[in-house]
Amino acid sequence: MNPEILVKLTKMRMPYGKYQGRILCDLPEPYLVWYHQKGFPEGQLGMLLHTLYEIKLNGLEYLLKPLR
Template sequence: MAKPENNSLFNPEILIELANTKMPFGKYQGWLLCNLPEPYLLWFYKKGFPPGKLGLLLATLYEIKLNGLEYLLKPLIKK
């Protein structure tokens, strides 16, 4: 059986970034991304996520919240 490659699509560092990066603009400017409400993420899902790293983070967070996995982020928040 083949071992999974190290360059898999999932990067666990993204979870740490989601738990500690603040929203840079908009209604929820200054909020930690992991604390953004699901309806706001749904709005981005329908309208399109912003380009670049922020878009990747928001799209990942949308999937995490959609699947009820946000509890994975809480222990990663730096005090």
């Protein structure tokens, strides 16, 4: 995994929607599950949200803590 992706998850903010302005790694898991069912958006944001979904699904949030 590219470490830059983890850094982006701790720095980038959600650009729109219910959680607009929230840092991606702070998005609640049910929101990510909803995106997983609906389909992640195209592009970099979709890739980051899908990665975050996998991190939370597998209990790997500890990977993000040192980067915060």
